[in-house]
Amino acid sequence: MTSKSTYRKFDPWRTAPVSEVSRETVVSGHYFNVDRVSYNSAPIGHFQRYLLQANNGESVGVIAVTEDGTIPLVEQYRLPVHRWTLEIPAGHSDNGVLSPLEVAKLKLKEEAGFEAEHYQQICRFVNSPSFSTQHTTLFLARGLTPAHADEERLLTSVRFATPQEALDMVESGTIIDAKSIIAVQALAARPDLLQ
Template sequence: MEIPIVLEERFLCRGRRLEVIQRIYRYGDKEFIRDIVRFGRSVAIVPLKDDGTVIMIKQFRAPLNRWIIEIPAGRVEPDENPDDAARRELIEEIGYEPLELRKIISIYMSPGYSDEVLDIYIAKKLVARERKPEVGELIEIIEMPINRAIEYLIAQGETDSKTLLALLLTKNYMEKGDNISQ
């Protein structure tokens, strides 16, 4: 299939971490408009302790106006590679640096309206460091076995998709006995 032709791109607004644009497309003899959130690349990390415990966070999320359980995650800054962003986010949010880090998958978060690509990692051999949360990041650290974490997230009814997917993939790696070192 051929890709629709972009006729025009209009800037709508810019926030601290994203911008919204409007594209006008032509496909065949028809024109249509799409609003697009430009976010870029982000990372999410499953911090796995030697005993199989997962370190997660309970974080206040303004769009939901509530606290949710999730794995550490964040945006890849301009001129930063995703591996470095994953290491930085772990130190900022939970105060651990991984000696082993492996990317397990890259996913589109919401391709119907956003260009965000999320790289999901497993982090092992964690070394304690000083936490450095960003201003406005309200975070509580939670640790639990991976099976209990998955059950807890499913029982919530509405849950964080990246966290559930990442934990299920990590559990799959663990059960297969795959070496999750890089």
């Protein structure tokens, strides 16, 4: 196997090839605003893009592993895709009112019915850098104990899968939610996280 060297080292902070000329919010919403942004670029001139400006804070997801080695996944009906999904518990920091860790703790309790002794941040990513400013932080939760929660809701919405079963659901297209896919694949790639 041969490797190809690049002509320069990758630098995400090098000078931008475009300059922003103007920005106007054309739609305001709970999770996002839609901004129409005008740019100038030496190679191509003037152009516009519509961008999603996240306005409800950081997104947070938490993949938890129970004492018997299963992952709680939450069934949710998602309007934009008109289907049920299986997802890790998740939420938003509400513009920094809560820290990402506080959101992880709250959502694990509310959505899956657990509290955890240990939380570990496993990654942070930009959801769709081509058109959105939304970031997501993922946590791994271990040392779970049942929390006082809405038992009836939990019985109907929480499903449990082993890490391998969850990975199989990712590969079969049963789990389609990006943050959940990333979290499940992180566990598969890093079995040391479960130690």
